[in-house]
Amino acid sequence: MSESRTVQGAAEFDIDVATAARLRRSLSATADEVIRAVIQEVPSYAGAWAGRMGTTIRRAVRTALGTFLDVVGGTGVLAVGAEAAYELGRGEARDGRTMDALLAAYRVGARVAWRGLSSTAVSAGMPADLLAKFAELVFAYIDELSAASAAGHADELATSGRARERYLEQLGRDLLAGATDELLVAAADRASWKPPDTLTAVLLPSGHAHMTQRLLPEGTLLLAEDAAGLAEPTAVLLVPDATRAHLLRVVGEYRAVVGPVRPWTRVAASFARAVRAHAMRGDGPLDTEERLVELVVGADVEAHADLRARALSPLDSLRPATRRRLEETLRSWLLHQGRRDDVAAELFVHAQTVRYRMSQLRELFGTALDDPRRVLELTLALAVPAD
Template sequence: MEHDVTQTQQSPGLPGSAVWMLKSLEGEVRPVALSVARHLRDGLPAETEGFEELIFTAVHGAMSHFIDLGLGRAAPYTAIDDHFRKVGFKVAAMGQDRALVDLGINMATSELWDVLRRRAVENELSAAALNALNEMMSSYVEHLAKQVTTGFGAGTEARDQDNDVARARLIERMLSGASLDEIEMQASLGDWTLPEKVTVMAVELRDGDRIAADALSPTALTRRRDPTQVVICPPDDAEAVTKELRAAAPKARVSVCWPVPPEDVPAAWRWANRALALVNARVIPAKPVIDCLAYRTEIWLHAEPVMRRQLAQELLEPLLAESANSREILTETLLVWLETRESAPAIAAVLGVHPQTIRYRWKRINELFGESLRDPEFVTQLLLLLKASVPLWVAGDQSDFDRYQQQTG
């Protein structure tokens, strides 16, 4: 179709007066092209250096080509089409609106048409000749607009691909603990507005599953990072993004950390994944969405599992040596005392047993731990250790007892 249009416009059959007037316009091409380029440049951001030259080249070439066509000269479209596709591509790649190019085309058309009308009045050009020029110009501008559309589409696709790469790099920078300056630079490259704080989520999916970025709000960054998928978004968008995650993967479990500064993302990522591990260990209740803030103490207590295991072998050795039933009731009593420091009757009321039962148990606890129970540092460590260990034992984790048996033979 474009080939047919080109052939028609190469022989427009313009009246002689219109042809004469077009020929007289050849000296106006450069001033008009400069005017259009400068007007557009004024509305562009500073980083678009070089765009003014591209606009000038495109407008200057189009006006010269239009005059050549009107004068019946052989004038292939190839170079002109390429210029306008480049303009559309550049505008899209810069993240500017398509209306910017339309403004330039309309401005050039308007300025050229003003010159034509003035000359038409000065030279008493007939209405028929002026209408013929108007029809030719309208058809020509429509052709240029199509080239801009093609270039703009390609530029948009390229920008999206570049943004995806930049955003993936941004996620990795944040997770690796990059400086705030580096994070800000990557956010700018990825066209992502960096908030003062971010919400980090760890999404537990089935093996091989992945949630596509386009399933989430544009403000959400996401990438599969085995064994879970990371999602980072502004805190204000966290609730909406969580719903989108649930819609995209109904069987997934989402662990949502409390908001943190961008430079603390590595810690938030650990905490969110730790919460998922504690769900799997049955320390935290299994829910589709885990609010890490509600389980901050558990996440903290289990932040160093190796240290917990070592301390359990050292501090809890007297309890680990007890029979399973004795260990259970003594631990239950000791933990309530550590948390409340109450009397035997008060502890008995909490546990639903007779006060004398508590006294029997307390006598055995003193036999096991002795003077250590009067050491504030030991008591503090014991409280934290039991709060971290008892939920594991209740959930069926026998590793502390198995390890004790292996060490003692």
């Protein structure tokens, strides 16, 4: 690791005891000037000087200047100032200020500190060549402090970012588990996640999840591929206040399943419906709002199979081809409420063919075709064709 430019330069800098003493006596006034200048010239710090953060920054400025004079005088350790600068960077990240704001404060501080220090040095009679060397030391030191603060800022962001990711993932799992409103509000607050009005659950292949998340509204939650409990790697996205048309366009290239919109604390219902619909996917996205009939009649597969078997039992004695034709005709007749011409148009047959088939069906079903309850059973039985 290369030696600090400040330490290296200080070893070659010969300052007399009297000048060093005068610089040290001016330290407090110079620190106050630096603080005032930063308040006036860097907007991000206008309100930062009250309370804990103000105390931290004042201490950091005084420590930085004091450490510099110690190093220049050959009695100090640079690490003291660097450590204070590192902690300052971490504190700035925790308070939500960017590194740009802190670097701007360093630039202002360097200018004002040099003005104060150089004024004292000149009044103490420091020669021009030594003053130039002194300037190099001041700005090398500020550069090193800036680097230390940048490292602290980056480390804090990385640490807090990982923690927040864990909190967001836990929030997502709590949402899918249908946790209580109280627990969900607390989890959202812990993750610094602003609750929307609604959430929509989306299932899609895991390989496309991160790219898709970037195209969706801010605050979209992403859960790992095991959250859906499906055999194939499937990610879960919880999309806040989604516009359905836009959402379907975003996932349009993938075999995604888009659940219904639900209040954000009730997104577990959207997720559960998307999971039930997962097996219905085709080559593109599946909108569960367009497949409600299939979802309803498929909610209990065995019950639907039993209903089909009982309701359509009058067709059991027919040959398979004949049965298929009559089932198709009966389904169309029920959906078109007995309008023969509409049935014929849908099935691409003559109206007389429809009349003939319906005569067969009436012989087989008898009065059942006039009984509202039996008609309902037949409609549900035929709502989803048999595999």
